[in-house]
Amino acid sequence: MTPKTLLIVEDDLALQRQLRWAYDGYRVLVAADRDEALTLLRAEEPAVVTLDLGLPPDPDGTSEGFATLAAMLALKPDLKVIVASGHGAHESALRAIAEGAYDFYAKPIDIDALGLIVARAFHVHALEAENRRLAERAAGTTALGGLITASPEMLKVTRTIERVASADVSVLLLGASGTGKELLARGLHEASGRRGAFVAINCAAIPETLLESELFGHEKGAFTGAVKTVEGKIEQAHGGTLFLDEIGDVPLPLQVKLLRFLQERVIERIGGRRAIPIDTRVVSATHRDVDQMVAAERFREDLYYRLAEIVVRIPSLAERPGDAGLLARAFLAKHTAGVKGAATGFAPDALAAIDAHPWPGNVRELENRVKRAAIMADGARVTAADLDLGQPADGATPINLRAVREAADRGAIRHALARADGNISGTARLLGISRPTLYDLMKAYDLQP
Numbered sequence: 001m002t003p004k005t006l007l008i009v010e011d012d013l014a015l016q017r018q019l020r021w022a023y024d025g026y027r028v029l030v031a032a033d034r035d036e037a038l039t040l041l042r043a044e045e046p047a048v049v050t051l052d053l054g055l056p057p058d059p060d061g062t063s064e065g066f067a068t069l070a071a072m073l074a075l076k077p078d079l080k081v082i083v084a085s086g087h088g089a090h091e092s093a094l095r096a097i098a099e100g101a102y103d104f105y106a107k108p109i110d111i112d113a114l115g116l117i118v119a120r121a122f123h124v125h126a127l128e129a130e131n132r133r134l135a136e137r138a139a140g141t142t143a144l145g146g147l148i149t150a151s152p153e154m155l156k157v158t159r160t161i162e163r164v165a166s167a168d169v170s171v172l173l174l175g176a177s178g179t180g181k182e183l184l185a186r187g188l189h190e191a192s193g194r195r196g197a198f199v200a201i202n203c204a205a206i207p208e209t210l211l212e213s214e215l216f217g218h219e220k221g222a223f224t225g226a227v228k229t230v231e232g233k234i235e236q237a238h239g240g241t242l243f244l245d246e247i248g249d250v251p252l253p254l255q256v257k258l259l260r261f262l263q264e265r266v267i268e269r270i271g272g273r274r275a276i277p278i279d280t281r282v283v284s285a286t287h288r289d290v291d292q293m294v295a296a297e298r299f300r301e302d303l304y305y306r307l308a309e310i311v312v313r314i315p316s317l318a319e320r321p322g323d324a325g326l327l328a329r330a331f332l333a334k335h336t337a338g339v340k341g342a343a344t345g346f347a348p349d350a351l352a353a354i355d356a357h358p359w360p361g362n363v364r365e366l367e368n369r370v371k372r373a374a375i376m377a378d379g380a381r382v383t384a385a386d387l388d389l390g391q392p393a394d395g396a397t398p399i400n401l402r403a404v405r406e407a408a409d410r411g412a413i414r415h416a417l418a419r420a421d422g423n424i425s426g427t428a429r430l431l432g433i434s435r436p437t438l439y440d441l442m443k444a445y446d447l448q449p
């Protein structure tokens, strides 16, 4: 953890020295005037500042001190500034608090008392930062590589990723195309603290004959056309993370080679004789049903277990209620940023259409749609017509809770009627309701036994 940084703004050299040594738990920076203070604030981002109000060119007054306070808070509103006021200058201390200072202390300095105020200021700063982080998360963004979601299903996924990020385990991401597998893999790499590169390879996009050389690299002259030695993706990911996308599309012979690499953690370039040790974190992903592929012997079981120490299933967009609207707003903002006269929001019919659409292509399809609609829209708001999503399919999510309940009631009654073979008493028993209630419901919903 980086040490807490404290900035002391004080023009009296003797006091500077005294204060500098008074705090050993912090990284202490010292500035003698406003300019130095602002430069250090920008460069070092301290969380807490102690500020002497009597600064040059007005060392006996407070004008420069207040100007410094205002400039620092304008730059960093969450800064905790503790002002030092001269003896009896109670008024200026109160004014400083009114202008945004966190606390004050009266000179001459009592190091122990000031130490307590400073420690508390760091504590409050940390609590506020944590609160902001939680509020941001609730509003839909997570710390994972700008991933946007408010759905509990997806938040669970991101928490799992964050938890396993620093452990040295292989992770297999399972999810349909466009659900954010690569985004999550990248987020995992960033959260892992590994210093090397994040290297992604899409195993389905590269012809079988080239895939081996892409992964393992080759020596000059290894085959016709190998005019120079080339490092493979695995080697490039040394010290970092190797993301094997569409792992389910790797042909069986290459699966054997990948397995050997995962067991021994060394590679040989094609045409090479030297074993090169590689330290890389392996994350893979597929939209295929690997369990079924293993059962059908199209995917090696031993490789599967090496790749899948942790398996994370990513819900489709349709399984994240409310996320489509949230993402659509974010994508609209992204694709209209800096565009004059561009649409700034969605009309209600557009939001309803986005919510009802099943999004088989998931987040990627949604982003493309919104991007296109942003270009098509000629008003301030994107309409359903701009999105051109067609009619909502049958079975799309009903519009309100009453409709949801009715749909659920109808479904349950139909199922129970079928199981009880149309017998009303049996159906009522299955549903846990009385016969008259069942009759009422069937009448209301126009259902026949």
Ligand SMILES: Nc1ncnc2c1ncn2[C@@H]1O[C@H](COP(=O)(O)OP(=O)(O)OP(=O)(O)O)[C@@H](O)[C@H]1O
Residues within 6 Å of the ligand: 146, 147, 148, 149, 175, 176, 177, 178, 179, 180, 181, 182, 183, 184, 245, 287, 327, 363, 364, 367
């Ligand atoms: N929750 C999200 N928040 C913000 N952007 C997202 C989110 N999920 C996906 N995206 C964006 O959608 C696009 C598709 O995501 P990504 O490439 O990660 O999907 P994928 O599952 O790896 O797809 P494929 O299997 O087709 O390669 C990317 O541009 C990505 O940045």
